Amino acid sequence: MTNWRIMTVDDSAAILTIITAYLEDSEFDVVAAERDGRSAVKRFCEVKPDIVLLDLIMPGQSGVETLSRILAIDPDAFVVIVSSLGTEDAVHECLTTGARSFLQKPFTKDDFIEFMRELTKVA
Amino acid sequence: MGAMFFGQYLLSKGVIDGQALIDAIELQRKTNLSLTALAVRRGYLSEKQEEAVLLRYRTSDADLEVLCLESGMLDREQLEELLRIQRSDWVRIGSALVSGGHLTREEVVEQLAKFHDFQRDADRELEANFKSCRDPESVKTIVELAAFHLGRLSDRAIKLQSLSEDLGTLADGRRRYAQKLVGDRELFVVLDLPPAMAVAVAEGFIGMALEEGSESAIDAVCECVNIIGGNACTRLEASGLILRPEPPFSTEDHELGVDASSSIRAQVLAGEFEIDVRVFL
Numbered sequence: 001m002t003n004w005r006i007m008t009v010d011d012s013a014a015i016l017t018i019i020t021a022y023l024e025d026s027e028f029d030v031v032a033a034e035r036d037g038r039s040a041v042k043r044f045c046e047v048k049p050d051i052v053l054l055d056l057i058m059p060g061q062s063g064v065e066t067l068s069r070i071l072a073i074d075p076d077a078f079v080v081i082v083s084s085l086g087t088e089d090a091v092h093e094c095l096t097t098g099a100r101s102f103l104q105k106p107f108t109k110d111d112f113i114e115f116m117r118e119l120t121k122v123a
Numbered sequence: 124m125g126a127m128f129f130g131q132y133l134l135s136k137g138v139i140d141g142q143a144l145i146d147a148i149e150l151q152r153k154t155n156l157s158l159t160a161l162a163v164r165r166g167y168l169s170e171k172q173e174e175a176v177l178l179r180y181r182t183s184d185a186d187l188e189v190l191c192l193e194s195g196m197l198d199r200e201q202l203e204e205l206l207r208i209q210r211s212d213w214v215r216i217g218s219a220l221v222s223g224g225h226l227t228r229e230e231v232v233e234q235l236a237k238f239h240d241f242q243r244d245a246d247r248e249l250e251a252n253f254k255s256c257r258d259p260e261s262v263k264t265i266v267e268l269a270a271f272h273l274g275r276l277s278d279r280a281i282k283l284q285s286l287s288e289d290l291g292t293l294a295d296g297r298r299r300y301a302q303k304l305v306g307d308r309e310l311f312v313v314l315d316l317p318p319a320m321a322v323a324v325a326e327g328f329i330g331m332a333l334e335e336g337s338e339s340a341i342d343a344v345c346e347c348v349n350i351i352g353g354n355a356c357t358r359l360e361a362s363g364l365i366l367r368p369e370p371p372f373s374t375e376d377h378e379l380g381v382d383a384s385s386s387i388r389a390q391v392l393a394g395e396f397e398i399d400v401r402v403f404l
Contacts, residue, residue, distance in 0.1 A: 011370060014329050014343035021330065057349065059370040084353025085368055087360045104357070105350050106272075108179045110194070 004120060007032040007049035009040040009066065010082070011058040015105070019053065019082075022109045028116055037061030041069045044077070051116075051123055054099075056083035056090065064097055071098045078123045126245040126284050128392065130216045132238050139225050147219035154214045158187055161205045162197060172196050178330040180275070252286040256387050258310070262286075262402045264358050265312050266389045268351045269400040276327035276347060277320060279394030291386030291403060293376070298336075300344045302352040302371040307364050311403035312352045313386075316344065320396040345371040 006028050008019050016033045023030055032047045034040040038061050044052065052070065056063035063081060070077050081094045086104035094102055100122070103115055130147060133139045159176055162168040168176070176196055180187050188206070191197040197205070214222070217231035226234075253263050266283065274281035293299050293315055300314045300321075316324070318335045325333050325343035333340040352368040359366055389400040 012342055012346040012349065013339060014325070014346045017329055017331075057353070057368050057370055084350040084357075086353070086357040087365070087367075089360070089365060090367070105353065108185065108190075109175075110179065 003027050003029045004051060004116075004123070005029055005031045005047070005049045006051050006053060007034070007040070007044060007047060008053045009034045009037070009058075009063075010053075010055035011035050012055070015055070015082075019112070022112050023116070026113060026116075027120075037063070037066035037069070040066055041073070044070050045073060048074075050078060051119060052077060052079040053082050053103075054079055056081050056085055056094065064093060067094065067097050067099055078119075080119065126242060126249060126282055128216070128280070128282055129235070129238050130220075131392070132241060133220075133226075133234060136234075138230075138234055139220060143220060143223065143225035146223045147216055147225070150219040150222060151214055151216065154212060154219075156209070156212070158191070158202075158205055158209060161209060162191070162201070165201075165205065167201050167205070168196055174330075177278075249283060249286055256286065256288065257385060257404050258308070258402075260362055261308075261310060261355070261359060261364070261404075262387050262389075265351065265355045265402050266391075266400050268354050268358070269312070269314065269389075270391060272347055272351055273314070273324060273391070273393055273398070273400075277323040277393055277396075278327060279323070279396070280392075282392040284390040284392055284397075286387065286389050288385050289388050291388070291401060293374075294399070297399075298341070298373060298375055300341075300348045300371065300373050302348045303369040304352055304356060304366040305369060306356075306366040308366070308404075310366075311401075312348060312355065313399075313401035313403060314344070314348055314351075315399040315401065317396055317398070320393060320398055323396075341373050345373055 004027060008016050008030055010016050020030045031049055032043045034043050037058055054063050054066060067079050070079055079099050080101045080103060081099045082103045082105060084105040091102050101119060130144050134144050159168060159173040163170055163173050176190055176194060179190050188202060192202060217235060220226045221228050221231060253259050256262055270281045270283060297315045297317050298321060302312045304310050321344050322333055322335045322340050324347055325340040328343045328347055348371040356366040356368055385404050387402045391398050391400055
């Protein structure tokens with residue numbers, strides 16, 4: 001079976017590095033890592049990842065805007081929001097916009113891998 | 124005078140001199156081993172396993188003991204043995220000062236009693252300061268979250284020293300890491316850190332060595348502020364306060380460059396570092 005192809009989007013290079021390190025030697029391949037919403041939308045069209053891990057709070061185009069644009073291109077896109085903000089308000093907005101799940105930062109490697117494996121059951 | 128560690132208290136009272144404190148801390152460093160370091164020494168963990176479990180510890184809110192057990196790296200019997208060794212070998216600062224011949228046992232006992240009174244008064248003063256500052260709930264939530272995350276990531280003991288209102292000027296040689304929270308009200312979460320503390324936090328966060336003042340180190344500390352700010356919004360929602368964070372940023376400017384009518388400054392000891400956690404209101 002081929003690995004799941006993941007695109008990560010976060011304005012923090014540290015988070016992109018951590019996620020890539022956590023997914024090393026797993027059934028997930030990080031095929032693209034972008035630091036802003038606009039580049040993420042463009043890159044999404046090029047790589048067509050299985051799962052997009054998208055930050056919510058980013059300069060310029062926000063996570064919710066980016067989510068909407070990706071879904072406008074591909075309504076079946078599997079986008080998951082990864083954010084330090086876990087208010088009901090924020091989670092509700094993301095899910096009603098079309099995000100499939102929500103993961104709050106910080107997280108451990110074990111929790112993250114478990115979360116990713118749960119996602120694959122529905123992706 | 125705000126809260127402090129016992130060694131610092133003895134120094135401030137002139138009971139010991141700086142060299143005595145350095146000697147005692149050095150003895151503690153050599154003798155007091157962390158749970159994972161003890162496990163490596165006993166052959167229960169390899170250095171690589173230790174590194175992996177510590178990385179997980181710094182990026183989670185779980186206890187180190189729980190992580191060691193859950194990951195299967197240690198079994199319960201090994202863990203209990205290690206905790207027993209750790210308890211029996213652990214040298215407190217007072218004992219280290221006695222071992223170094225700087226104080227007698229009786230002097231340590233006498234000073235500890237005074238320190239506990241001092242500590243109790245300092246804690247009461249801090250609590251009163253929290254209650255009397257503007258927007259006490261937001262300030263307390265932010266300061267507590269900052270202390271928790273900074274201590275865990277830098278692997279240093281944290282002690283909140285004092286809380287006061289000031290002009291919010293950034294001290295020389297420090298960098299400011301900040302995030303604006305908007306919504307029901309506007310406020311800024313701010314960390315003023317010396318470079319060595321910033322890099323310790325960044326390395327703890329990302330799990331690799333970084334250069335002081337490098338773009339990667341600054342970015343990692345900004346993400347820590349983002350976690351503190353985002354988590355604060357989540358926690359404050361329970362009190363009916365709706366806030367949302369904006370992207371974090373870093374600056375070396377003496378002013379934050381924003382309109383804020385006051386700065387609440389929490390002076391925090393993080394191991395050997397003095398840092399400021401601020402909330403601009």
